[in-house]
Amino acid sequence: MWQRDGGQLFKKNFFFSFCVKRAVLRCLFVHFLLHSSYQLFVINPSFLCFRPALLREQHYQYLKKGLRHLSDAYECLDASRPWLCFWILHSLELLEEPIPTAVASDVCQFLARCQSPTGGFAGGPGQHAHLAPTYAAVNALCIIGTEEAYNVINREKLLDFLWSVKQPDGSFVMHVGGEVDVRSAYCAASVASLTNILTPKLFEDTTNWILSCQNWEGGLSGVPGLEAHGGYTFCGTAALVILGKEHMLDLKALLRWVVSRQMRFEGGFQGRCNKLVDGCYSFWQAGLLPLLHRALFKEGESELSRQRWMFEQQALQEYILLCCQNPAGGLLDKPGKSRDFYHTCYCLSGLSIAQHFGNMDLHHEMILGKEENRLAPTHPVYNICPEKVSQALQHFHRLPVPYENKPPGKADTAVKEPTVDRTQGCHYD
């Protein structure tokens, strides 16, 4: 019996096992939505007997190749090459594929070329520093985790760079002369905490600015006033966790918002209310639940589960494994979309979140399908493996914080940046 409401169709009676029907329906439903016709999903035999397989070997080959060579289709990411390093290296670490020493060293040397003489990392050699590739570069180097990798980072200059993008109202611009949004606070807090250059003064007023991004929906927006969005909500929340201020959010409202982003039919997450599912939100949205779990626990919440996150872990794994894998390797947004390294990284990160509950002390796994589908756990704040986080923290906390206060002579640069920044003009010699 089919019920219709407001344009949505869903089936009430099931004739085969609950799991198979839900998975098949999931794919058919997504196809129906996308193609307005009942296209049959090409069902891989392993999916029919309902033990979906993570196509490890295919993903590995795709990633291994991409780490070296990318087609000209990637010209649009020419200002995001540290991101490509991070997406690929993180995907490989989740798959527990080792990075050959030579490759790791080559990545270090490349990222060193992306580092700006004035501090921070740029999207490519010779470009200006920007908080997003800075975040990606530091994460990539921490994944590599060798002395060579750690030594690439010029900590003093990195701190200079963070000061150079700090705004009087507590926010950060993404780059000198660039735009403000909550991603920048996360990027800054992430790199500052990992490399031990974080001082309270650097993040003065940042907490209040991030809090002002929580809106009537319960989630966070990119800047105050906008719609709540998964990517920005993750960035704002994770930044506050790093600053130790996550309790200042309305955690209950945030929790209600994020759990409501899981799609009841598809099993994956949408980025905003009333929008479509997308595999990358498997991390940005589902990744909030470990953060909130810990935050609520710290607030004295006694009724938290000791085995599960507060989202449907099985359904998310189904969505990723059944709908987001390209048979030739790589993962994607939803059926019909092309693969890319961004979606590969975040679908796998989300899959890891869905498979692993707990932390160092308490750990409970729920692996859908074969045991071989198991991924390494990922740290919900930094999205690199927890061991790499500890290792980096250990390394950098042996080093002194470069300095505490705002460097002298730093003007209060407002977002308006009409005149050229002379410090950027001469570093291509």
Add this chain to the structure above:
Amino acid sequence: MSGVEETLNESVDIKEDKEFDVEAEDHIGDDYFVDPTRYLFYRDRKEWADLEPVPQDDGPNPVVKIAYSEKFSDVYDYFRALLKNDERSDRAFALTAEAIELNAANYTVWHYRRVLLQALSKDLREEMRYITAIIEEQPKNYQVWHHRRMVVEWLNDPSEELEFIADILSQDAKNYHAWQHRQWVIQEYKLWDNELKFVENLLEDDVRNNSAWNQRHFVISHTTGFSDPAIVEREIQYCLSQIRKAPHNESAWNYLKGMLQDRGLSSPPGLLERVLELKETHCSPYLLAFLFDCYEDALENSNQKENVGEEERKDILRKALEICDLLANEKDTIRKEYWLFLGRSLENKSGSRGPSDKPPEPSDPASGQQEMS
């Protein structure tokens, strides 16, 4: 991020520039006409002969090496040369447009273009026309919108903005960058007057447009605010009428709750009753969640009020827990873990059950590795 690669096929498309033809020597001796629209690499242009191109320094063993087209490499080799010399010229300005066309996300190029706009006192009206065209082509890029904002600020002229953004939104009513720019313009230049009407039109087109619901909240909170009971009543009526038209529209329910939560959901008189009425004919998981929130709010407020008797409190708690169970087990099972948690949490807070009466955490097997089948 999407659309970077070909679906399934990993064939590398060799970019063909049909206009490009380097074999001019073939025509020597013919009556031949030099086609001025033919594309020439910068390395072959006389006017650029004085500048030494700067190849990208990827190092001896590059990683994530992009197979740039010849055109791309050529343009960017010259961009790097300009940057190195900090050249402030019209030819530099023209080249930034080419570099942008090849990769509109290159924020270094955009920054340089802005430096040139100022240094060369370029016509900002023309720049507005340029950025309008670029945004129409690539509306989901951060840099293009930021650039437009800078130009509007320099001109101190927002007069084209609302219409322009409305046009972009007519193509994608949820474009986040467009809404961000719109909110900036409205706030900066105090252009509130017609925005509520604009929002209502969008909601007429698509009552499920969450961006429009957000804009509604934005306009009202920055103008009349939500303190005035008349405004609140108007908004409640608006929500309920949209809900009657489309009961499974989460945005409308979220807006209703979002608007009322600071003052308390039980504060508007008769709201609970109106929702209970709707439950009969227009039920949804969102309605039920709203009811739960009303009951929870009533319980919280009853802590302060002495006129709410123990019996009444127990009754409200019972109803709230009933809804939790209904949502967890039947109406909103994807959020089962969450609804069960809320139920346990509410029970615990209300202290109506002792520890010995607490139901065990439902359906959890012994801890340890578990394979799902």
